[in-house]
Amino acid sequence: MSFKEIPHTADVKIQALAPTPGALFGEACAALMQVMYGDDRRGGTKRECNLTGEDQESLLCDFLSEVLYLSEVDGLVFSCADVKLDGLNLYAVLDGEPFDPARHNKGTGVKGISYSGLKISHDAKGYMLEIVFDV
Amino acid sequence: MIDGVIRLAGDEWEIPKGFVPGMRVPGRFFLSDSLAALLEPGAVQQLANVATMPGIVRSAYGMPDIHWGYGFPIGGVAAFTLDEGVISPGGVGFDINCGVRLFTTPLAKADIKKPRELVESLYKAVPTGVGAKSTQKISPADLTAMMEKGARFAVEAGFGVERDLDRCEDRGCMKQADIRAVSPKARARGIPQGGTLGSGNHFLEVQEVSEIYDEAAAQAFGLVKGQVCCMIHCGSRGLGHQVCTDHLKDLETATKKYQIALPDRQLACAPLQSPEGKAYFGAMAASANYAWANRQLIMDAARRQFMRMFSLAYEDMPLVYDVTHNVAKIEEYAVDGHRVPLCVHRKGATRSFGPGAPDLPPDLTGIGQPVIIPGSMGTSSYVLKGTTAAMERTFGSTCHGSGRVMSRSQAKKKQTGKEVADHLLEQGIIVRAPNEAAIADEAPEVYKPSSEVVEVVARAGISALVARLTPIGVIKG
Numbered sequence: 157m158s159f160k161e162i163p164h165t166a167d168v169k170i171q172a173l174a175p176t177p178g179a180l181f182g183e184a185c186a187a188l189m190q191v192m193y194g195d196d197r198r199g200g201t202k203r204e205c206n207l208t209g210e211d212q213e214s215l216l217c218d219f220l221s222e223v224l225y226l227s228e229v230d231g232l233v234f235s236c237a238d239v240k241l242d243g244l245n246l247y248a249v250l251d252g253e254p255f256d257p258a259r260h261n262k263g264t265g266v267k268g269i270s271y272s273g274l275k276i277s278h279d280a281k282g283y284m285l286e287i288v289f290d291v
Numbered sequence: 292m293i294d295g296v297i298r299l300a301g302d303e304w305e306i307p308k309g310f311v312p313g314m315r316v317p318g319r320f321f322l323s324d325s326l327a328a329l330l331e332p333g334a335v336q337q338l339a340n341v342a343t344m345p346g347i348v349r350s351a352y353g354m355p356d357i358h359w360g361y362g363f364p365i366g367g368v369a370a371f372t373l374d375e376g377v378i379s380p381g382g383v384g385f386d387i388n389c390g391v392r393l394f395t396t397p398l399a400k401a402d403i404k405k406p407r408e409l410v411e412s413l414y415k416a417v418p419t420g421v422g423a424k425s426t427q428k429i430s431p432a433d434l435t436a437m438m439e440k441g442a443r444f445a446v447e448a449g450f451g452v453e454r455d456l457d458r459c460e461d462r463g464c465m466k467q468a469d470i471r472a473v474s475p476k477a478r479a480r481g482i483p484q485g486g487t488l489g490s491g492n493h494f495l496e497v498q499e500v501s502e503i504y505d506e507a508a509a510q511a512f513g514l515v516k517g518q519v520c521c522m523i524h525c526g527s528r529g530l531g532h533q534v535c536t537d538h539l540k541d542l543e544t545a546t547k548k549y550q551i552a553l554p555d556r557q558l559a560c561a562p563l564q565s566p567e568g569k570a571y572f573g574a575m576a577a578s579a580n581y582a583w584a585n586r587q588l589i590m591d592a593a594r595r596q597f598m599r600m601f602s603l604a605y606e607d608m609p610l611v612y613d614v615t616h617n618v619a620k621i622e623e624y625a626v627d628g629h630r631v632p633l634c635v636h637r638k639g640a641t642r643s644f645g646p647g648a649p650d651l652p653p654d655l656t657g658i659g660q661p662v663i664i665p666g667s668m669g670t671s672s673y674v675l676k677g678t679t680a681a682m683e684r685t686f687g688s689t690c691h692g693s694g695r696v697m698s699r700s701q702a703k704k705k706q707t708g709k710e711v712a713d714h715l716l717e718q719g720i721i722v723r724a725p726n727e728a729a730i731a732d733e734a735p736e737v738y739k740p741s742s743e744v745v746e747v748v749a750r751a752g753i754s755a756l757v758a759r760l761t762p763i764g765v766i767k768g
Contacts, residue, residue: 261726
């Protein structure tokens, strides 16, 4: 796990690190699921996701919004996401399981993915993002 | 205080034009010295950013529960002209028409012999927390009716009485709802969640009226000292969240199309008269209506538990009022000596209509609107009344709650959920939640003291104290 929660008064702010942009998006997905459902999450059920963005930040927001939608409507809790990025085109395979109220009641609902405070950067060590989830 | 902010008088502060480039009007906010010490620079920056938006009138306002949000700060209010102004989801929030309602009962605290049993029965009756689904079978046609009719949908379906509608802002329905602007994704999220409480800061609380400050207003609102009542806080659930997400994306494109320069992407907006602006307004109004129907369904479920446990009649539990916190509405105000319609955005702020204002039920015209301000789990909530000063100074607006001062991660480090629940139980307050973390997240200490927040709005004259409510039992989402 290469993400952590950093203090934000009203909402949940996440900082994530990864060696590639695709892995960074995968970490953001894992962070979203952890905030909503806790850390007891398994795979087994797949969902695919195809998106095109105007820039990397909006592509990340769109991707996480899609994860939020699929999780809520299909009743799935995702354990991980294999994300492939080709420029501003994204293809992801999400791996999850049906929501189990006994195991997945450790988190809080996320209402939306915010652009405020959203940063994606990279240096010699890899890629880093900061993002705020409205809870 | 933060450099560059000026104290005007008493609790009123100004962010002068120039604090950030492009400000069209100043920012103003209301804070006592002790609350000012808790003010985050990010919240001031966000209020100044709002002041750069096209068509903004007079000032961008911050209520005393102001804190750092996204787009507008929480506790932010701004009004825009209809011809040159804009509408922005960042001024409404993801949880469109997140709001609060309060109903009373004829019970006294001593009548509740088994408070834990009452709390448990309410917890079972109202689906709560992440992943909870509606106990109602809501068809696509029902969903359409929820978005078009608001609270009336629920009343017509047998989940309330006609009088409930008299006690909601706009009678629980914004007529501008345009369901064509609500995406299939938003509908898919709305169907399974009708009548669910949600999570985070949403709650259902059994309270006692512990103090009356204004007998005449309390009587008009139906509040009596010692009476048990029930407060419900929730919004438009996934449907509203998806509407915000969908339209933020469209309005980002519109911001570029209409060449609107903004300091924050989350303030994405479009002219009110543009197709994009109208589409968001229509979808937002549909979401607001869904939220009113949702709160009506939850209130019905709660009333039925009181009926079952205490042999009460449905009519024994009248609604005091239902207020909305996150919304944009067209309202008329005096600007430069003329009454003009404006689009008032309230993001974590409450309408505070004073005596004689439109949209008040006839029996409250001489008193003003009930303003319901929830506290945190261990602290008091308040009922206030709207004032003429609010109509003149803050576009009929006041605070909406206490405002957080501590992050969720800090809160969890400080105390476990069990410690918080045990501490509250020592004070006679029963807490029920799906998990311990939900309790730790919302511990009383993570909020500003509600008493200080309402004292500031009362001193500023933008609402006036009517009654104090203390918690007996709390259901956290």
